[in-house]
Amino acid sequence: MGELLREWRDRRRTSQLDLAIAADISTRHLSFVETGRAKPSRDMVLRLGEHLDVPLRERNQLLLAAGYAPVYAESSLTEPSLAAARQAVRRLLRAHEPYPAVVIDRVWNMVDGNASIGILTEGIAEDLLTPPVNVLRATLHPEGMAPRIANLGEWRANLLGRLRREVRATADGALSELLAELREYPCADEVPEVDVPGPGDIVVPLRLRHHDGELTFFSTVATFGTPLDVTLAELSIExxxxxDDTTAAALTST
Structure with a gap:
């Protein structure tokens, strides 16, 4: 447990002193926990995980490493305990129509989507749309959305940058493998993942070629604010x- 804790503290670039103050324990005791000379209580493990902003899945691993049972459940969205959350997600998706919205899990697999996502999935190879559909793979693959994205280099750099930050924040091996795979996809107008915005830029747009002309989108991401279940904690709604007015008119006329 001490090794895991030290890894997370290093990943968050937090000193022992800062963590000890935040968690209201002595620096000496924290040092003993990290070196294995002291066993932390269950509550202390949870408190340290919270202050380090460790994802719920990994907080369970900290508990197991310290000799305690996990406290955060990992439920299927089909289970009765998540019925209210499932209904809330469906309401959000329906309310967003005629604009597209998609629900993704921790590795960017599509969990759900509304009726309007068809405008994004047009022309994507069938095998990329076979469940589980990975949204990033379907977007950046040469047989996916990529040929229809007018600003592919810019949009690709945006997505890879987001994924790179998630890998750093979660230390998730599956995300790391996905990032390596996506970086291998060809891109004629490749843009560095760290790019300087131009004057007046406020968001990175998605510019999509369409039979109605070029459509331009921006996106927002929503998550559950106080999840206590691993599944809910790892869901996001994009x-x-x-x-622009042209895109709005094209979507409302379909």
Whole structure:
């Protein structure tokens, strides 16, 4: 447990002193926990995980390493205990129509989507749309959305940057493998993942070639604010909005 704790503290670039103050324990005791000379209580493990902003899945691993049972459940969305959350997600998706919205899990697999996502999935190879559908793979693969994205280099850099930050924050091996795979996809107008915005830029747009002309979107991401279940903690809803009147008119006319 001490080794795991030290890894998370290093990942968050937090000193022993800062963590000890935040968690209201002595620096000496924290040092003893990290070196294995002291066993932390269950509550202390949870408190340290919270102050380090460790994902719920990994907080369970900290508990197991310290000799305690996990406290955060990992439920299927089909289970009765998540019925209210499931209904809330469906309401959000339906309310967002005619604009597209998609629900993704921790590794960017699509969990759900509204009726309007068809405008994004047009022309994607069938095997990329076979469940589980990985949204990033379907977007950046040469047989996915990529040929229809007018600003592919810019949008690709945005997505890879987001994924890179998630890998750093979660230390998730599956995400790391996905990032390596996506970086291998060809891109003629590749843009560095760390790019300087131009004057007046406020968001990175998605510019999509369509039979109605070029459509331009921006997106927002919503998550559950106080999840105590691993599944809910790892869900996010990405909602796309028209960035101009032409796109809004094209979506409302379909």
């Amino acid at each position: 909602s796309f909005y028209p960035a």
